[in-house]
Amino acid sequence: MDDRSIVKLFLERSEQAIRETAKKYGRYCRYIAMRLLGNDPDAEEVENDTYLRLWNSIPPHKPDPLKPYVGKIARNLALGRIEASGAQKRSGEVTLALEELAECIADPGDEDMAENFALREALNSFLGSLDARERIIFMQRYFYACTVREIARLRGMKESAVTMLLFRTRMKLREHLIKEGFEI
Amino acid sequence: MKNKDIFRELGGVDEKFILEADPTAARKSTWRKKLAVMAACISIFAVFLSLWLFMPFSGELEDLSKYSDSEYYALMLKVQQLASRPDNYRFKNNFEKYFFVHEQSGENDVATVGTLSEATPADKYAEVTDNQFEGIIEGDLFKRSEKSIFYLDPLTLTLYSYSTESAELLDTVNIPEEFGFPIKSIDHNNSIIYLSPDCKSITVILPKYQFTEAVSIDVSDPADMKKGNTFQISGGFMTSRMIDGKLLTVTGWGVGTNPDFPEKGEYLPQFTSGGKTQYLAADAISFTDDAWRAFYTVVALIDPATLEVIDSAAVLDYAGRVTVSENNIFLCGVLHERSERAGENEGETVFNITQKSTVYAISHAGGKFEHLGNIKIDGLPTDQYALDERDGVLRIVTETQETEYIRIEIAEGYMGAQTTVDIQSANLYCIDLETFEIIGSVKAFSPHGEDVTAVRFEGDYGYVCTAEKVYNRDPVYFFDLSDPANITYSDTGVIDGYSTSLVDMGGGKLLGIGYGDSDQTLKVEVYEEKDDRVVSVCAFELNYVEFSEDYKSYYINRAEGLVGLTVSHLYGSEYVLLKFDGEVIKQIESVAVPLVENVDYTRSTVIGDTLFIFAENDFKTAKIDQ
Numbered sequence: 001m002d003d004r005s006i007v008k009l010f011l012e013r014s015e016q017a018i019r020e021t022a023k024k025y026g027r028y029c030r031y032i033a034m035r036l037l038g039n040d041p042d043a044e045e046v047e048n049d050t051y052l053r054l055w056n057s058i059p060p061h062k063p064d065p066l067k068p069y070v071g072k073i074a075r076n077l078a079l080g081r082i083e084a085s086g087a088q089k090r091s092g093e094v095t096l097a098l099e100e101l102a103e104c105i106a107d108p109g110d111e112d113m114a115e116n117f118a119l120r121e122a123l124n125s126f127l128g129s130l131d132a133r134e135r136i137i138f139m140q141r142y143f144y145a146c147t148v149r150e151i152a153r154l155r156g157m158k159e160s161a162v163t164m165l166l167f168r169t170r171m172k173l174r175e176h177l178i179k180e181g182f183e184i
Numbered sequence: 185m186k187n188k189d190i191f192r193e194l195g196g197v198d199e200k201f202i203l204e205a206d207p208t209a210a211r212k213s214t215w216r217k218k219l220a221v222m223a224a225c226i227s228i229f230a231v232f233l234s235l236w237l238f239m240p241f242s243g244e245l246e247d248l249s250k251y252s253d254s255e256y257y258a259l260m261l262k263v264q265q266l267a268s269r270p271d272n273y274r275f276k277n278n279f280e281k282y283f284f285v286h287e288q289s290g291e292n293d294v295a296t297v298g299t300l301s302e303a304t305p306a307d308k309y310a311e312v313t314d315n316q317f318e319g320i321i322e323g324d325l326f327k328r329s330e331k332s333i334f335y336l337d338p339l340t341l342t343l344y345s346y347s348t349e350s351a352e353l354l355d356t357v358n359i360p361e362e363f364g365f366p367i368k369s370i371d372h373n374n375s376i377i378y379l380s381p382d383c384k385s386i387t388v389i390l391p392k393y394q395f396t397e398a399v400s401i402d403v404s405d406p407a408d409m410k411k412g413n414t415f416q417i418s419g420g421f422m423t424s425r426m427i428d429g430k431l432l433t434v435t436g437w438g439v440g441t442n443p444d445f446p447e448k449g450e451y452l453p454q455f456t457s458g459g460k461t462q463y464l465a466a467d468a469i470s471f472t473d474d475a476w477r478a479f480y481t482v483v484a485l486i487d488p489a490t491l492e493v494i495d496s497a498a499v500l501d502y503a504g505r506v507t508v509s510e511n512n513i514f515l516c517g518v519l520h521e522r523s524e525r526a527g528e529n530e531g532e533t534v535f536n537i538t539q540k541s542t543v544y545a546i547s548h549a550g551g552k553f554e555h556l557g558n559i560k561i562d563g564l565p566t567d568q569y570a571l572d573e574r575d576g577v578l579r580i581v582t583e584t585q586e587t588e589y590i591r592i593e594i595a596e597g598y599m600g601a602q603t604t605v606d607i608q609s610a611n612l613y614c615i616d617l618e619t620f621e622i623i624g625s626v627k628a629f630s631p632h633g634e635d636v637t638a639v640r641f642e643g644d645y646g647y648v649c650t651a652e653k654v655y656n657r658d659p660v661y662f663f664d665l666s667d668p669a670n671i672t673y674s675d676t677g678v679i680d681g682y683s684t685s686l687v688d689m690g691g692g693k694l695l696g697i698g699y700g701d702s703d704q705t706l707k708v709e710v711y712e713e714k715d716d717r718v719v720s721v722c723a724f725e726l727n728y729v730e731f732s733e734d735y736k737s738y739y740i741n742r743a744e745g746l747v748g749l750t751v752s753h754l755y756g757s758e759y760v761l762l763k764f765d766g767e768v769i770k771q772i773e774s775v776a777v778p779l780v781e782n783v784d785y786t787r788s789t790v791i792g793d794t795l796f797i798f799a800e801n802d803f804k805t806a807k808i809d810q
Binding site: 027028031038039041048065067068069071072075076079094096097098101119120123124127128132135136137138139140142143144146147149150151154173 | 189190191192193194195196197198199200201202203204205206207208420440441476477522591
């Protein structure tokens with residue numbers, strides 16, 4: 001079933017929408033949760049919570065395409081679970097990814113919505129400025145929390161080359177955020 | 185802004201970037217396609233061969249019974265259970281299985297670069313770190329001998345040497361950083377140093393990405409320090425100690441998805457020395473039925489002079505809380521125990537998740553590791569000071585988190601969840617290290633919802649501070665553990681502020697360093713037990729300041745009753761030296777130091793009547809009159 005048909009089922013409040021979403025994107029959703037949380041039971045709960053969040057958010061939202069929308073929700077729910085549990089549920093890859101990103105921004109400060117919005121916009125413009133290979137590898141590492149080994153296998157590269165490319169991209173991000181006026 | 189912000193806000197980036205990078209989308213490499221086409225064209229034999237090569241695996245778990253004679257068989261079964269993902273099998277077919285190139289990462293090598301010089305000036309080691317156990321040296325940002333003080337500036341990764349006699353800078357050595365920045369590891373394990381017992385060399389521990397680097401600096405002539413050996417330890421750094429001049433490291437090593445049995449490099453932690461790879465022996469690895477992650481916590485004893493791995497051991501668990509006593513290493517792994525029951529309403533199921541720890545004990549007596557046993561208890565120790573060993577009894581304070589949530593059916597076959605109960609409490613256990621049985625305990629002694637903020641054991645006593653952080657108030661508990669089967673305790677009741685570090689000052693006096701009635705108030709308070717109550721003897725408060733919660737950043741001198749630390753305020757930073765004379769605590773010295781960005785990095789000591797203060801790119805001395 002295509003995405004529009006699934007969204008239509010959500011809009012009609014048909015429970016079939018959840019079954020179709022699970023059939024089409026269940027594995028994708030579990031993959032993201034699993035990468036972040038590192039264990040099956042939590043990933044399964046995040047998957048179920050994602051369907052509940054979809055049910056509650058469509059309508060008013062009408063996502064097209066549906067897949068990245070599902071991915072964003074699953075990722076946010078998994079991150080929320082990590083934060084609520086005081087990092088105990090964080091997978092090793094998330095810990096490593098956070099440590100790596102600490103190179104870009106090292107100065108803790110106040111969080112506010114305006115700054116977060118500005119950061120999101122800065123990240124969008126940064127990603128847009130990268131070439132496709134750099135962007136995909138950066139997103140696979142820091143959005144999907146893939147290991148360096150997995151990325152190397154997916155991209156047909158050596159692990160050391162992936163590590164170096166990620167390092168250079170992080171340095172570019174650091175420079176980009178400085179130019180955008182973020183406090184480093 | 186925090187690194188977490190970037191990680192979270194990546195979740196809101198343009199959806200085309202998310203779709204583009206989707207790792208679950210099928211991606212076939214062009215060389216495989218070409219190879220398959222070539223094989224099909226050459227001959228029918230090649231077709232059959234290629235069919236055999238490229239026939240996808242069924243995804244079922246490999247039958248490991250053929251390795252039942254292996255000493256690692258039980259471990260292989262456990263690792264397979266934890267690390268296998270049948271729907272994401274590592275080798276999709278025989279081609280990948282038999283022709284996949286296993287790259288040996290240089291990051292795992294233990295290699296020698298350069299050698300130490302032979303200069304041997306007479307000097308004597310003097311400990312400046314307030315180690316938890318005597319003789320078990322903890323890494324720190326500074327160390328000293330009778331003649332020199334060495335301070336590692338963690339921002340620039342430079343080792344500074346100062347004369348204790350003239351208080352002058354003798355020399356500096358910059359430590360090269362191939363990766364640009366020191367990478368912070370879990371807890372406060374940043375870069376640290378050790379001084380060898382003969383005061384000839386400094387070992388700098390640099391936590392790196394997936395490995396740990398140790399750099400030796402020849403300091404036999406402090407006015408002419410030279411970079412010496414560099415070696416690497418596989419795995420992410422957790423913590424370390426120096427025992428009798430040998431370096432004990434605790435690192436973490438994760439097994440990749442779908443390891444290829446019986447290839448040892450796929451599922452066993454390893455060390456490489458002189459080009460020879462050593463795998464941990466089966467009896468050096470301990471695991472329990474409760475193991476839930478294919479992750480090893482590895483302890484290794486290394487001779488920094490020869491780079492020889494003297495002994496190593498591991499547990500199949502992520503054991504992030506580590507305490508090393510005179511005889512044993514205690515590793516604590518966290519696990520979440522789940523149970524379920526029917527809810528009050530039809531279709532509801534109530535799930536309960538309780539945080540538990542598996543505590544593993546490994547003996548390091550005589551420089552050889554031996555697994556002694558393990559035990560599962562409620563809750564998780566908050567830091568290294570929450571565990572202690574005395575007379576064969578392990579004493580532990582844990583913090584328990586218990587969560588209950590109801591799963592509600594939102595559509596046929598699909599459930600949502602709602603958290604209903606979130607309980608937090610503190611427990612104290614005494615465990616016999618021969619039988620690994622609990623011989624005494626006090627469960628849920630703190631009011632629900634309070635955090636354990638500080639723990640200390642000293643002799644027959646255990647001291648605990650729990651706090652209701654939102655309201656900045658706490659009770660302090662004194663536990664009498666002289667008879668572990670009959671533990672008694674008293675407390676202060678609720679008082680303003682809470683301690684983040686506790687120090688036994690002797691004579692029944694306990695000193696707490698922490699917050700007053702606000703998060704910008706430093707409160708140093710002394711407690712004692714009187715008439716079955718814990719009472720405040722005296723306190724010192726400083727308002728509108730920030731200070732470090734890292735115990736190692738404090739100067740503690742129990743014999744002289746001295747406590748020193750750096751505070752930051754709006755206009756700069758100030759070093760404050762306090763003296764407790766048995767009745768009152770008062771400030772005896774205040775030294776202005778340039779604005780310190782991170783008070784965690786300050787270190788100080790008193791030698792004779794001179795106070796030495798170290799901070800990022802800064803160094804001060806002051807004469808004190810006690």
